[in-house]
Amino acid sequence: MKKVLVVDDEPAISTLLTYNLQQHGFETLAAPDGETALELVQNNLIDCILLDLMLPGMDGLTVLKRLLQIKSSVPVIIITAKSQEVDRIIGLELGADDYISKPFSPREVVARVNAVLRRNSKPQTVGQNVLKIDSLTLDLDRHLVQIHDHEINLTPKEFELLVYFVENRTHVLSRQQLLQHVWQVDYELDSRMVDIQVSHLRDKLREYAPEQKWIKTVRGFGYQFGLESK
Structure with a gap:
């Protein structure tokens, strides 16, 4: 059973979220503040x-930074x-995987939780699986990216995005295609999320x-x- 941590200081919203997640088969934990959330993440396996x-x-933004430092792989x-x-x-x-705007429907929340969990539960490829283009090397088994033998530190989502770009390098990819294949969403999502991730990826490669x-x-x-060379 997947475990979801709800971090919200409003009891009514926290109760609404935890109840609906439990109704859809999730185990839940709740935290009313950032300090409690960080403690729960350190002492529990959170999905x-x-x-x-x-x-x-x-x-919340400070909590997000701390959470990603503690468990960067947790969406x-x-x-x-x-x-x-x-x-x-x-x-x-900073590295959040998705967002929900208030007011929201419980059904939307469950859909988005399921979507990020699907994206983070892909089976790993076994064996040697390396893509190499010019000075860029992607090791798909180890999630390792190198340029001129320098290791590039990418987030899981940036890595997925780069792999999809490389595998489809002969095609122009629309934002909607990237949302569908990298984010694997089946609902409307702000395309600016794509622009932000592409911008981060460009900056890291350009370094x-x-x-x-x-x-x-x-x-x-x-x-x-x-x-292309500049």
């Missing part, structure tokens, strides 16, 4: 975290009010090969992996 950004004491879905667009974008930039234009923007359509 997914629902994190409200408006928390007493330690703010985090941030919960924000529609007026918190800046915080939502910062949360995605070790600044002369290379790794991912091209195709105006009006999306992106394409490329090996």
